[in-house]
Amino acid sequence: MSLKKVHSDQPKEFKFSDENLKKATDILKMYPEKNKKSAVMPFLYLAQRQNSNWIPLAAMKYIAKLLSMPYISVYEVATFYTMYNLAPVGKHFIQVCTTTPCLIRGADKIVSLCKEKISPNENEISTKGSCSWMEVECLGACVSAPMIQINDDYYEDLDEKSTKEILDSLIKDKPLKPGSYRGRKNTAPEKQQKVNGENHA
Amino acid sequence: MPKITINGKEIEFKKGMTVLQACELAEVEIPRFCYHEKLSIAGNCRMCLVELEKSPKPIASCAMPATEGMNIKTNTDFVEKARKGVMEFLLANHPLDCPVCDQGGECDLQDQSMYYGVDKSRFVENKRQVKEKYMGPLIKTQMTRCIHCTRCVRFATEVAGVPEIGAIGRGENMEITTYLEKAMESELSANVIDLCPVGALTSKPYAFEARPWELKKTESIDVMDAVGSNIRVDTYNWEVKRILPRLNNDINEEWVSDKTRYSCDGLLKQRLDVPYVKRNNKLQKSTWDEVIPILVEKIKTINPNEIGGHIGDMINLENALGFKKLFSALKIKNLEFRERKFYINSAEKSNYIFNSSIKGIEEADLILLVGTNPRHEATMLNARIRKAFAQKKTPIFSIGNPGDLTYDYTIIGDKTDDIKKILNNETDFSKKLSSSKKPIIIIGESALEIDSGKYIFEGFKNFLKKNNFINKDWNAFNFLPQNASTVGLIDLNIVSKDDEENHTFFEKLNNNQFKLLYLLGSDNLDIKKNNEFIVYQGSHGDRGAEIADIILPSAAFTEQNGLYENLEGRVQECKKASYTIGEALEDWKIFNLILKALGKNQNFLNFSSLRKEVLNSISNFTELNELPFFKESIIKNTSPKFLSETVSIKELDYFFTNAISRASKTMSECRQIRHNSKKTGTDNL
Numbered sequence: 001m002s003l004k005k006v007h008s009d010q011p012k013e014f015k016f017s018d019e020n021l022k023k024a025t026d027i028l029k030m031y032p033e034k035n036k037k038s039a040v041m042p043f044l045y046l047a048q049r050q051n052s053n054w055i056p057l058a059a060m061k062y063i064a065k066l067l068s069m070p071y072i073s074v075y076e077v078a079t080f081y082t083m084y085n086l087a088p089v090g091k092h093f094i095q096v097c098t099t100t101p102c103l104i105r106g107a108d109k110i111v112s113l114c115k116e117k118i119s120p121n122e123n124e125i126s127t128k129g130s131c132s133w134m135e136v137e138c139l140g141a142c143v144s145a146p147m148i149q150i151n152d153d154y155y156e157d158l159d160e161k162s163t164k165e166i167l168d169s170l171i172k173d174k175p176l177k178p179g180s181y182r183g184r185k186n187t188a189p190e191k192q193q194k195v196n197g198e199n200h201a
Numbered sequence: 202m203p204k205i206t207i208n209g210k211e212i213e214f215k216k217g218m219t220v221l222q223a224c225e226l227a228e229v230e231i232p233r234f235c236y237h238e239k240l241s242i243a244g245n246c247r248m249c250l251v252e253l254e255k256s257p258k259p260i261a262s263c264a265m266p267a268t269e270g271m272n273i274k275t276n277t278d279f280v281e282k283a284r285k286g287v288m289e290f291l292l293a294n295h296p297l298d299c300p301v302c303d304q305g306g307e308c309d310l311q312d313q314s315m316y317y318g319v320d321k322s323r324f325v326e327n328k329r330q331v332k333e334k335y336m337g338p339l340i341k342t343q344m345t346r347c348i349h350c351t352r353c354v355r356f357a358t359e360v361a362g363v364p365e366i367g368a369i370g371r372g373e374n375m376e377i378t379t380y381l382e383k384a385m386e387s388e389l390s391a392n393v394i395d396l397c398p399v400g401a402l403t404s405k406p407y408a409f410e411a412r413p414w415e416l417k418k419t420e421s422i423d424v425m426d427a428v429g430s431n432i433r434v435d436t437y438n439w440e441v442k443r444i445l446p447r448l449n450n451d452i453n454e455e456w457v458s459d460k461t462r463y464s465c466d467g468l469l470k471q472r473l474d475v476p477y478v479k480r481n482n483k484l485q486k487s488t489w490d491e492v493i494p495i496l497v498e499k500i501k502t503i504n505p506n507e508i509g510g511h512i513g514d515m516i517n518l519e520n521a522l523g524f525k526k527l528f529s530a531l532k533i534k535n536l537e538f539r540e541r542k543f544y545i546n547s548a549e550k551s552n553y554i555f556n557s558s559i560k561g562i563e564e565a566d567l568i569l570l571v572g573t574n575p576r577h578e579a580t581m582l583n584a585r586i587r588k589a590f591a592q593k594k595t596p597i598f599s600i601g602n603p604g605d606l607t608y609d610y611t612i613i614g615d616k617t618d619d620i621k622k623i624l625n626n627e628t629d630f631s632k633k634l635s636s637s638k639k640p641i642i643i644i645g646e647s648a649l650e651i652d653s654g655k656y657i658f659e660g661f662k663n664f665l666k667k668n669n670f671i672n673k674d675w676n677a678f679n680f681l682p683q684n685a686s687t688v689g690l691i692d693l694n695i696v697s698k699d700d701e702e703n704h705t706f707f708e709k710l711n712n713n714q715f716k717l718l719y720l721l722g723s724d725n726l727d728i729k730k731n732n733e734f735i736v737y738q739g740s741h742g743d744r745g746a747e748i749a750d751i752i753l754p755s756a757a758f759t760e761q762n763g764l765y766e767n768l769e770g771r772v773q774e775c776k777k778a779s780y781t782i783g784e785a786l787e788d789w790k791i792f793n794l795i796l797k798a799l800g801k802n803q804n805f806l807n808f809s810s811l812r813k814e815v816l817n818s819i820s821n822f823t824e825l826n827e828l829p830f831f832k833e834s835i836i837k838n839t840s841p842k843f844l845s846e847t848v849s850i851k852e853l854d855y856f857f858t859n860a861i862s863r864a865s866k867t868m869s870e871c872r873q874i875r876h877n878s879k880k881t882g883t884d885n886l
Contacts, residue, residue, distance in 0.1 A: 004370060004374070006381070057381075070358075070364035070365070070367075070380075071380050072364055072365055072366065072367035072379070072380040073364065073367065075367065075369060075380060075381075076367045076368060076369055079369040079370050079371075080369075080370065080371045081371075
């Protein structure tokens, strides 16, 4: 199942919540009236937030009407960007970075753990708990490779043991803390050496 | 004018041109896929790369504005290498299925790969596969062949005004599709087939029918509506395989409506091939030798006052004139061509044509539609209004509600009272109208059908004359007829001037005063048959033949030469592309058979003299394919009666307006889909 294909089971209706509608009006103010189409990306983001991390067709239509643009244009934008999900994802949505730096630090092991613990295929919602996982391209945290993103948070410096713990905690719906799993603070160097009188990692 | 050097030759160009357009001025051919004259510039196929002096990289000539002193080279090794590279990328994912592809023989990619294609592929990966997309009953898709030029997307958004096609996904996964794979809701949808430079979008009804080099091509005229779009009829033996548009910037530009293009399969179905005669309430096959005496016998026994003739919507001028001559030889006066009562005034030519001309719509600064839905009544004209709207933001107003016209317009009332206020300068709109420089007022048949039709017609004409909008340079007054034959038949004085307003024919018809009714290809006339003896002469077994007592089979518009006058008063020739079916004859030959049986040999018709007479009787005629010429117009002051009425726009069953389209399978499929989408609405998920 791909997140870029329209899901077969679609909700009938979509409407921004009052809170999001207020946010939407604020977003619209950022653009001149004749260019209000520009708000399509933040609107899609709001819709994804509101609808448990995926965008149904009804939301695209709703946004198209709100911004008076053709349905197909909103659809084009939503299918273009990888971070808009067009099919349901788990409550805990795990994105495993498998680009080169993470891969040489063992991302493939994380992937096989995901297959074992969550679902054999990408983008399938787990039978236990509500998780789904997918491989993604570089998430920009190569310095703490290998890493995964769960919803909005980065879990870094992983190995098999820590990944197992994290995945188990997700299945139990009690997620562990994000951050480095080797005790690093942010991306600070771990072991310091003195080379020529200077500090080096 | 600024100058540009192309391949060492210095030429002048107009400011605002692109390098590609300048190259065309210099008669240098540039290969291209995404660039199209009538569409916006996309610049994404990169095939038009040329070398620009002092630029380290080749430039895409279609998107680069030409500037003073540029030095362009198009025939260097550098350019050829660049284009070869682009072509190699295009071919990397393009399937090698030319032998089974319908575009083969008229494919831009095929042609250009002959020059720029590399004979071996260096691409060892798997080629990408894309699922076929549903785009309605007219467009067959094979999206693996798509090279993403986005011409179809731009056409749908810009020209057709129905933004329903788009490119979804990105990179290798990019796919062209309609929104959720629905049929395109446009009367111009099939033009994307012509636009597609490869075989991704091909014609569904024409799939695997013929190869382009096997077809005989005849340049002709369309008769589905009064616009007179220029078409090319492609035939294989006698069978009309397809109809394509022909470039004519004054009328249809490069497009043609779906009805024009796909009614052609109706030319093969429901055809009348032998004469029929009704015996024991059943139509039975017969022969000319048997039918003509029966008909003549009838004519002889009936008083000429009780015989009526009606000329249909697709009859050419020669045959109409022949019909008129036949009737005058029989001393019959009851002739009519209108399908419903509507007001016409044939006192001068400018009263019954589209004076501003189709091209003139682009110059207009205000358009008022009075009781007309141009989208269905004259699709190509509507495309021109949309062009004016899209490019110049021309304000458009309407009296009556025509529904979705593919552009924004303001409804300024639907009552004759609203018209009265405008004519009396009582509304804001009157001020807008009188302060505009080149307004256009389009009056449709629906508005002239009501009792105050005369008031609307003469009222607007007087108003425009008073405000000096009818002069030598600009005539804002336009009548929009619905049938291909209407304007020409008014010119031929088919209906006498007294009958124009009195509707004598309709009165007699409705009171069942005719004992014999001769229908010449007329299928849209509302007849409540009582005791009339009905003769139907035409090409299709349609509404006319259904009620007929005698059927005389004749040729369809593709099977005979003939002149038609389009709504602008342009006389154009429709050419014979195919042969008549079975024993069917050209209409004027049938009239000769009747005249012979009547013993009126001195009245025999022949085609060339008919044509000569037609050309002589068309008023203000200049030459073929040209607009009529006008001197000062005469205006008689009339004060027609005013009635408070609603101007309701008669909805046309767009895909089913004439005998040919009603016989067409493709058209009935289109109609079904349109009907279903109306029922469910387009807003469902």
